Amino acid sequence: MNAMHDRAAAARWSRAQHWVGHGVGSIDTPTLVIDLDAMDRNLARMAAFAAGHGLRLRPHAKMHKSAELAQLQMAHGAVGVCVQKTDEALALAHAGVRDIYISNEVIEASKLLRLAQAVRDLPTRFSIAVDSALGVQRLAEALHSAGVSTSACLDVLVEIDVGQGRCGIAPGVPAVALAQAIAAHPALRFAGLQAYHGGAQHRRAAAERTAAMAAATHAVKVTCEALNAAGIEVPLVTGAGTGTFVIEAASGIWGELQAGSYLFMDADYAANEADPRTPAFEHALFVKTQVMSRCDAHAVCDAGHKSHAIDSGMPSVWFPNGLGYTSGGDEHGVLRAVAGAPLPALGEVVWLVPGHCDPTVNLHDLMVGVRGGLAAGRVERIVRVDARGCLG
Amino acid sequence: MNAMHDRAAAARWSRAQHWVGHGVGSIDTPTLVIDLDAMDRNLARMAAFAAGHGLRLRPHAKMHKSAELAQLQMAHGAVGVCVQKTDEALALAHAGVRDIYISNEVIEASKLLRLAQAVRDLPTRFSIAVDSALGVQRLAEALHSAGVSTSACLDVLVEIDVGQGRCGIAPGVPAVALAQAIAAHPALRFAGLQAYHGGAQHRRAAAERTAAMAAATHAVKVTCEALNAAGIEVPLVTGAGTGTFVIEAASGIWGELQAGSYLFMDADYAANEADPRTPAFEHALFVKTQVMSRCDAHAVCDAGHKSHAIDSGMPSVWFPNGLGYTSGGDEHGVLRAVAGAPLPALGEVVWLVPGHCDPTVNLHDLMVGVRGGLAAGRVERIVRVDARGCLG
Numbered sequence: 001m002n003a004m005h006d007r008a009a010a011a012r013w014s015r016a017q018h019w020v021g022h023g024v025g026s027i028d029t030p031t032l033v034i035d036l037d038a039m040d041r042n043l044a045r046m047a048a049f050a051a052g053h054g055l056r057l058r059p060h061a062k063m064h065k066s067a068e069l070a071q072l073q074m075a076h077g078a079v080g081v082c083v084q085k086t087d088e089a090l091a092l093a094h095a096g097v098r099d100i101y102i103s104n105e106v107i108e109a110s111k112l113l114r115l116a117q118a119v120r121d122l123p124t125r126f127s128i129a130v131d132s133a134l135g136v137q138r139l140a141e142a143l144h145s146a147g148v149s150t151s152a153c154l155d156v157l158v159e160i161d162v163g164q165g166r167c168g169i170a171p172g173v174p175a176v177a178l179a180q181a182i183a184a185h186p187a188l189r190f191a192g193l194q195a196y197h198g199g200a201q202h203r204r205a206a207a208e209r210t211a212a213m214a215a216a217t218h219a220v221k222v223t224c225e226a227l228n229a230a231g232i233e234v235p236l237v238t239g240a241g242t243g244t245f246v247i248e249a250a251s252g253i254w255g256e257l258q259a260g261s262y263l264f265m266d267a268d269y270a271a272n273e274a275d276p277r278t279p280a281f282e283h284a285l286f287v288k289t290q291v292m293s294r295c296d297a298h299a300v301c302d303a304g305h306k307s308h309a310i311d312s313g314m315p316s317v318w319f320p321n322g323l324g325y326t327s328g329g330d331e332h333g334v335l336r337a338v339a340g341a342p343l344p345a346l347g348e349v350v351w352l353v354p355g356h357c358d359p360t361v362n363l364h365d366l367m368v369g370v371r372g373g374l375a376a377g378r379v380e381r382i383v384r385v386d387a388r389g390c391l392g
Numbered sequence: 393m394n395a396m397h398d399r400a401a402a403a404r405w406s407r408a409q410h411w412v413g414h415g416v417g418s419i420d421t422p423t424l425v426i427d428l429d430a431m432d433r434n435l436a437r438m439a440a441f442a443a444g445h446g447l448r449l450r451p452h453a454k455m456h457k458s459a460e461l462a463q464l465q466m467a468h469g470a471v472g473v474c475v476q477k478t479d480e481a482l483a484l485a486h487a488g489v490r491d492i493y494i495s496n497e498v499i500e501a502s503k504l505l506r507l508a509q510a511v512r513d514l515p516t517r518f519s520i521a522v523d524s525a526l527g528v529q530r531l532a533e534a535l536h537s538a539g540v541s542t543s544a545c546l547d548v549l550v551e552i553d554v555g556q557g558r559c560g561i562a563p564g565v566p567a568v569a570l571a572q573a574i575a576a577h578p579a580l581r582f583a584g585l586q587a588y589h590g591g592a593q594h595r596r597a598a599a600e601r602t603a604a605m606a607a608a609t610h611a612v613k614v615t616c617e618a619l620n621a622a623g624i625e626v627p628l629v630t631g632a633g634t635g636t637f638v639i640e641a642a643s644g645i646w647g648e649l650q651a652g653s654y655l656f657m658d659a660d661y662a663a664n665e666a667d668p669r670t671p672a673f674e675h676a677l678f679v680k681t682q683v684m685s686r687c688d689a690h691a692v693c694d695a696g697h698k699s700h701a702i703d704s705g706m707p708s709v710w711f712p713n714g715l716g717y718t719s720g721g722d723e724h725g726v727l728r729a730v731a732g733a734p735l736p737a738l739g740e741v742v743w744l745v746p747g748h749c750d751p752t753v754n755l756h757d758l759m760v761g762v763r764g765g766l767a768a769g770r771v772e773r774i775v776r777v778d779a780r781g782c783l784g
Contacts, residue, residue, distance in 0.1 A: 006398050006757070008483040008782050028502060028784045062722065084723045091400040104723065105692075107684045107739050110420060131685050134738050166720050167685035167692050198721060292499045293523050293559035300497075300559050306754050307783050311697050311719070327703070328558050329590060330454065330751050331476045331496065331783075346526050347499050359722050362698050362755070365398070365781055389757055389780075390400050391699050391723075392420045 009365050016366055019379040024370055026379065029349070030289045030303035032360070032367045036380055038284035039263060045279035046262050047076040053249045058082055058101060058238065060260030063358045065387035066367070067095030069263065074099070080125070082258050086111040087390035093124040095386045102128040103194055103238070103258060105135055105159065105167055111392060112142035120148045127155035129194040131169050133181050140185040148187055155191035156182045157238065160223050162195045162216035171219035176230045183232075192236030195220045196258065201243025202312070206273045213247040220253050242269050246277040266357040268312035285360070285367070286318060286374060287352040289333065294346045297336070301350050304331040308352065309359035315352035319374065320344055325352065362388055401757050408758055411771040416762055418771065421741070422681045422695035424752070424759045428772055430676035431655060437671035438654050439468040445641045450474055450493060450630065452652030455750045457779035458759070459487030461655065466491070472517070474650050478503040479782035485516040487778045494520040495586055495630070495650060497527055497551065497559055503784060504534035512540045519547035521586040523561050525573050532577040540579055547583035548574045549630065552615050554608035555589045563611035568622045575624075584628030587612045588650065593635025594704075598665045605639040612645050634661050638669040658749040660704035677752070677759070678710060678766060679744040681725065686738045689728070693742050696723040700744065701751035707744035711766065712736055717744065754780055 019026045027033065050057035061070045061081035070081045070092055080099025083089045089100045106112055106128065116139075119126050130136050136156070143154065158178045161168035169175060175193070182190040200212035224234050238256035240248035242265075248254040261269055264285035289303035305327065308315050315333075317323040322341020328334040335350065337343050344350055351374055354360040361367070364385055371380040411418045419425065442449035453462045453473035462473045462484055472491025475481045481492045498504055498520065508531075511518050522528050528548070535546065550570045553560035561567060567585070574582040592604035616626050630648035632640035634657075640646040653661055656677035681695035697719065700707050707725075709715040714733020720726040727742065729735050736742055743766055746752040753759070756777055763772040 006401055007486055008479060008779060009398055009401070011482075012479075012781070012784070029500065030783050087400060087404075090403075094399055105684045108421065108682060132738055161687070165690075166724055166726060170687070290500060292497045295553070295562070298557075303783075305701070305703050306751055309697070311702055311722075330703075330754075332558055334558060346524055359698055362722075363781065364783075387400060389404070389755065391422050391695075391756075392404070 012365055013382070016368060016382045019368060020381060022379055024288070024374060024377055024379065027288055027368050030287050030307040032364045033286045033288050033374065034264070034367050034369045034383060035284045035286065035374060036369045036371050037373070038282040042263050042265065042281045042284055043072065043076050045281060046259065049249070049279055050257060051077060055249055055254070056256040058256050058258055059263065060103070060241070060258050061092060061387070062088060063260035064263060064361055065385045065390070066383050067092050067097050067386045068383050070097045073263070079256070082260070083387070085390055085392060086115050087392040088387040089126060090114060090118055091387035091390050093118055093122050098123060099125045102126070103196065104129055105131050107132070107135055107138065109138055109142065112138050113145055116142040116146035116148055119143065119154060120146050127157065127191060129157045129159045130178065130182070131159045131167055133178065136178065136181045136185070136188070140188060143187045151186050153187050154189065156188050157192050157194045158182070158190070159194035160219060162219045162239070163197045163212055164199050166198070168194070172222045173226045175223045176226055176232065179227055179232050190232065192234050192238060193220060193223060194239060195237055195254070196239035196241065197244065198241060201241045202268060202272070204272055206275050209244050209275070210247060213244050217251050217253055243272055246275050250277070261357050264357045266312065267316045267353045267355045283318065283353050285354060285357055287315060287354060289350050289352060291335070291344050291346050291348050291350065294343070299335040299343050300328055301333045301335055302331070303333050303352060304329050306330045307363060308354040309356045309363070311359060312356035315354050318351040318353050320350065323350065361385055364388065404757055405774070408760060408774045411760060412773060414771055416680070416766060416769055416771065419680050419760050422679050422699040424756045425678045425680050425766065426656070426759050426761045426775060427676045427678065427766060428761045428763050429765070430674040434655050434657065434673045434676055435464065435468050437673060438651065441641070441671055442649060443469060447641055447646070448648040450648050450650055451655065452495070452633070452650050453484060453779070454480060455652035456655060456753055457777045457782070458775050459484050459489050459778045460775050462489045465655070471648070474652070475779070477782055477784060478507050479784040480779040481518060482506060482510055483779035483782050485510055485514050490515060491517045494518070495588065496521055497523050499524070499527055499530060501530055501534065504530050505537055508534040508538035508540055511535065511546060512538050519549065519583060521549045521551045522570065522574070523551045523559055525570065528570065528573045528577070528580070532580060535579045543578050545579050546581065548580050549584050549586045549628070550574070550582070551586035552611060554587045554611040554631070555604055556591050558590070560586070563615045565618045567615045568618055568624065571619060571624050582624065584626050584630060585612060585615060586631060587629055587646070588631035588633065589636065590633060593633045594660060594664070596664055598667050601636050601667070602639060605636055609643045609645055635664055638667050642669070653749050656749045658704065659708045659745045659747045675710065675745050677746060677749055679707060679746060681742050681744060683727070683736050683738050683740050683742065686735070691727040691735050692720055693725045693727055694723065695725050695744060696721050698722045699755060700746040701748045701755070703751060704748035707746050710743040710745050712742065715742065753777055756780065
């Protein structure tokens with residue numbers, strides 16, 4: 001790697017360090033800002049919920065991609081974190097996270113070899129999901145190639161499709177052969193079922209989420225029964241996201257919750273009809289932006305969809321009140337006043353709540369942690385997005 | 393900056409260097425791949441078009457964010473490049489690009505100071521757009537603060553809104569006061585009009601694009617007349633994107649074309665009804681992905697919308713034939729067979745054409761340049777995305 005690599009990212013990091021100790025006014029735009037007080041409250045609420053239900057909490061770090069925040073969650077009782085990608089796991093492990101579950105399938109031999117080498121060399125405890133015999137075989141081969149031969153060194157979970165219609169084998173009997181294939185390799189241990197229904201979480205009506213999760217619960221039960229009938233114990237059922245985890249928690253079936261977005265809460269989850277069992281999570285992630293063009297009809301801010309993801313819709317405007325955001329393309333947002341509110345002036349700061357946290361965070365190298373509120377708080381620390389861009 | 397910064401990006405860069413000289417099979421997934429032969433043909437076609445029309449070409453580097461590609465465009469006759477953000481300009485200037493126009497408004501004093509320091513310290517020729525008196529004033533103040541006092545050292549263009557409904561002052565008389573405000577500062581030079589209609593480019597029917605650009609052309613004419621009536625010459629009208637530049641070129645009004653996407657061509661521009669005057673640009677940017685989960689009904693590939701932007705729709709499948717891509721979320725794509733085509737097997741490689749190049753490139757640190765086609769070519773070089781994440 002030559003010295004020019006990521007000069008721009010290095011400059012951003014260095015500039016952000018100068019904001020520490022200063023007011024929010026010092027933060028350049030557009031920048032991702034964490035309201036640390038709100039985040040800490042979300043952290044405590046989720047920790048209390050999991051503890052109160054006797055459930056393991058393994059938050060999804062694909063959301064924040066930050067070793068610091070993963071370790072903060074683990075300091076608050078989480079057993080570890082989930083990720084979706086091999087390189088996310090490696091980035092967080094190298095940055096000190098000690099228990100990482102890849103809740104997704106990896107089929108490419110070179111990726112599995114990277115993982116196996118990390119299993120061999122790093123103090124982190126890794127685990128992974130599979131949904132195919134080929135996946136099990138390649139995983140075993142990779143561990144063998146890396147010279148990992150310790151008995152039962154890697155926990156492997158079988159993913160079943162509980163309604164998402166994406167990855168995972170069909171519920172019921174197909175899990176038996178896969179669990180047996182895992183158990184046949186001395187370096188692998190069948191550690192349970194991955195049962196996650198991402199689609200259910202974003203259904204607006206609580207009744208629809210409940211119905212979808214009833215079907216998912218049935219799918220898990222049928223699979224556990226098939227495994228038990230074959231003499232295979234299911235050590236753990238893991239899954240659940242921020243939109244539905246209260247349902248999984250109440251099921252008596254899931255033993256581990258993977259919710260991640262609760263830490264920041266995005267506009268999309270906030271738009272769901274509330275389930276009264278869900279803790280009152282607050283928005284904790286914002287884009288600080290400012291008006292860089294202005295006419296009588298609208299103001300244009302400097303945050304477009306290179307600053308925030310739009311897969312779950314446009315960001316909402318947190319402050320000032322009475323503004324609607326519409327897309328202005330990659331680098332701009334168009335702000336219009338609703339119900340007679342005044343339009344912000346040229347240079348005025350506007351705070352946005354991203355529609356979807358996960359892909360928004362992935363657009364940034366760093367997040368600025370603010371203590372004391374967005375209006376008059378101070379920058380406490382800069383949080384690194386260690387696994388930004390880890391796609392492999 | 394500490395040593396842990398962007399360890400993951402450094403690992404990716406180092407890994408990619410090992411692919412050079414090897415076949416496309418060596419490239420990890422998901423990765424952005426440039427078909428260098430197709431790109432070179434696009435480069436030559438656009439250079440010939442601009443030369444044939446006696447027009448300056450200043451491609452938009454917000455698309456590729458790469459100093460190497462900017463310099464390649466300049467070696468093929470481009471006078472320089474455009475960017476949208478101060479930090480894009482600085483990243484490219486530090487990486488050796490010598491003529492950079494910020495075709496967008498910058499209002500924040502700290503950004504303008506960074507720019508002014510670069511004007512003072514770097515051998516790059518910078519220029520910038522404005523659409524407000526405050527913008528002119530702050531620009532002049534920044535140059536003063538940085539100790540830049542050379543007469544007419546920075547070219548400033550006045551942006552007029554020619555139908556986009558975003559930035560820019562209203563066409564006609566308002567440009568006069570702004571041009572006079574620029575001319576009043578010895579360190580600034582009024583260099584012409586920024587007249588870009590992004591919205592027109594994505595209208596599917598050629599007739600609709602023609603109609604929108606007729607209105608835009610009228611807006612530019614009216615503004616030039618107002619300026620001329622006030623005794624102000626308009627040195628240049630600059631604008632035009634890949635979807636409409638043949639119209640601007642035919643107008644006799646625009647002197648400089650800013651089209652950028654032509655280099656890679658995305659799925660969205662390809663979906664436009666063709667204008668027979670447009671050179672036959674080819675797709676040159678692809679996402680290499682592979683199937684990591686498979687059931688009878690569909691295959692799931694490892695590229696979701698953290699790998700490619702979806703603001704202009706989902707990517708299309710380039711190869712194998714007969715597959716449709718639907719969203720599988722941040723990390724997955726769901727592939728279904730159309731018209732009885734076979735579904736790809738677990739581990740099989742699939743090539744995607746991104747819906748929109750610009751925000752797709754911004755998700756990646758690097759692009760892999762392949763020579764000899766995607767099927768059996770070899771990796772020639774790794775292209776750095778120097779201005780990735782440059783939002784400020």
